[in-house]
Amino acid sequence: MTDEEIKAEFPIFEKRSGKPFHYLDSAATSQRPADVIEAVSQFYYEKNANPHRGVYELAEQATESYENARQVIAQFINADPTQVIYTRNATEGLNLVAYSYGLTHIQKGDHIVISILEHHSNLIPWQRVARAKGAVLDYMYTENGSGKITDEEIEKRIVPGVKLVAITQVSNVLGIVTPYEKIIARAHEVGAVVVVDAAQSAPHLSIDVQTLGADFLAFSGHKLFSPLGIGILWGRKDLLEEMPPFLSGGDMIDSVSEQDAVWAPLPEKFEAGTQNAGGAVGLAAAIHWMNKIGMDTIEEREAAVYDYAWEKLHSLPHVTVYGTGEGKHVGAIAFNIDDAHPHDVASILDADGVCVRAGHHCAQPLMGHLGIHNCCRASISVYNTKEDIDALCDSILKVRKWLGYES
Ligand SMILES: Cc1ncc(COP(=O)(O)O)c(C=O)c1O
Structure with a gap:
C-alpha cells in the first residue's frame, strides 16, 4: 500500500487536510481507521x-x-x-x-x-x-x-x-x-x-x-x-x-x-x-x-520511518537523542533541544502542525536515570511518513531562533 492509501484509511487526516497535520504522538494514543x-x-x-x-x-x-x-x-x-x-x-x-x-x-x-x-x-x-x-x-x-x-x-x-x-x-x-x-x-x-x-x-x-x-x-x-x-x-x-x-x-x-x-x-x-x-x-x-494491512507490512513501514527519524534527528545541531539506538526499536524517539524546555518545544512545533508529547512521559524514575527532568517524544505509527519526519525536523530547526538564540 502507498503512503496515501494508508493515510486514506484514517478519516482524521482528510478532516484536517486544510492545514499541516503531522501526528507523531501515537505512543500516547493512535488514530483510528474508518473500519473501527x-x-x-x-x-x-x-x-x-x-x-x-x-x-x-x-x-x-x-x-x-x-x-x-x-x-x-x-x-x-x-x-x-x-x-x-x-x-x-x-x-x-x-x-x-x-x-x-x-x-x-x-x-x-x-x-x-x-x-x-x-x-x-x-x-x-x-x-x-x-x-x-x-x-x-x-x-x-x-x-x-x-x-x-x-x-x-x-x-x-x-x-x-x-x-x-x-x-x-x-x-x-x-x-x-x-x-x-x-x-x-x-x-x-x-x-x-x-x-x-x-x-x-x-x-x-x-x-x-x-x-x-x-x-x-x-x-x-x-x-x-x-x-x-x-x-x-x-x-x-x-x-x-x-x-x-x-x-x-x-x-x-x-x-x-x-x-x-x-x-x-x-x-x-x-x-x-x-x-x-x-x-x-x-x-x-x-x-x-x-x-488486512498485515503485521509484516506494519513493522516494515514503521521501521523505515523510524530509522529515517533516528538518523535525521541525530544530524540536527543542538539536539540530543536519548538511547544509543542499538537493538530493535519501535514507536518512540526521545529528544531535547539545548536550552529549550520541552513544553516550549512542543508548543512551537504545534504551530507547524507537528504533534509531539513533552514531559516526563509517566516515567519519572527513567528521567532520573537519564539525568533529565523531561524531554520531547515523537512516536511513529503505520500512517507516518518521511514527510512527517521532515516537517518535525524543519520545525525543530526553528525552535532556538523563536527562543532568541542566534543559532
Ligand atoms: C509502556 C506503557 N505501559 C502502560 C501504559 C498505560 O496505558 P494506559 O494509559 O492506556 O492504561 C502506557 C501508556 O502510555 C505505556 O506507554
Whole structure:
C-alpha cells in the first residue's frame, strides 16, 4: 500500500487536510481507521444492549458481538478466550494483577523486580504491593542510560528470592525493545511469575502468548487503533483460576447469598459491572484492520520511518537523542533541544502542525536515570511518513531562533 492509501484509511487526516497535520504522538494514543469507527457506530446503531443481561433478541446480539470480539482478540495473541479479560486499559490490567495476584502471593521479604524503563502504570502498583506486604522492589537498570538491559544486569537482579518480575516489552520513551525473552526465562529459572506490559508493543509487534511464556500480559486498545476505554489482560489459566476477583458486583458471580458469593468462571470473574461492549467491538475491528494491512507490512513501514527519524534527528545541531539506538526499536524517539524546555518545544512545533508529547512521559524514575527532568517524544505509527519526519525536523530547526538564540 502507498503512503496515501494508508493515510486514506484514517478519516482524521482528510478532516484536517486544510492545514499541516503531522501526528507523531501515537505512543500516547493512535488514530483510528474508518473500519473501527464504523464498527463501533454499527454496534450502537444496530446492536446496542447490555451484554450478558437480557434474553431478548437485541440483548443476545449485543452479547454475541461482545463475545465474538473476544474470540478475535484471543486469536490475535494466540490465547484461549477464557483467559482474555476485558479491562479499561493496560493500567487496569496491571493493577488487577498487582492487587489480585500480588497482594495474595507476595510475602514479607520477597523481592519484586521491574526495570527502570517502566511506565508508572507498571511501577506504582508494584511499589504499593511492596509497601503493603513488606516486600522489596528492585530495579534492572540500563547500561550507562543507553536503554539497554544487559545479560549481566538480568542475572544480577533476578535471583532466588525474587517472586515477581514485571517488564515492559517496549519503552514508551526510548522505543527500545527490552530483552523480555531473556528476562522471562531467567525469572522462571528462579521461580518468579512474570507480568508483561505490552502497551507499547502490541501496536507494533506480533504477540503470541504461547511462545512468549509470560504469566500475565496487559495492553490498551487505544494505542492499537481502537476506541478509548478498552484494554486486555491475558493470564495463565491456573493463576487466574485461583486468584480472587479484583472488582466485585454484577455479572462476576455464579450465585450470591446474604453472606457469601460464588464467583463466575473465567473470564467473567474479573469482569464486574457493565462492560465497554462498543470498545470491545472496536478493538476486534482494529485487529481485523491490522490483519488486512498485515503485521509484516506494519513493522516494515514503521521501521523505515523510524530509522529515517533516528538518523535525521541525530544530524540536527543542538539536539540530543536519548538511547544509543542499538537493538530493535519501535514507536518512540526521545529528544531535547539545548536550552529549550520541552513544553516550549512542543508548543512551537504545534504551530507547524507537528504533534509531539513533552514531559516526563509517566516515567519519572527513567528521567532520573537519564539525568533529565523531561524531554520531547515523537512516536511513529503505520500512517507516518518521511514527510512527517521532515516537517518535525524543519520545525525543530526553528525552535532556538523563536527562543532568541542566534543559532
Ligand atoms: C509502556 C506503557 N505501559 C502502560 C501504559 C498505560 O496505558 P494506559 O494509559 O492506556 O492504561 C502506557 C501508556 O502510555 C505505556 O506507554
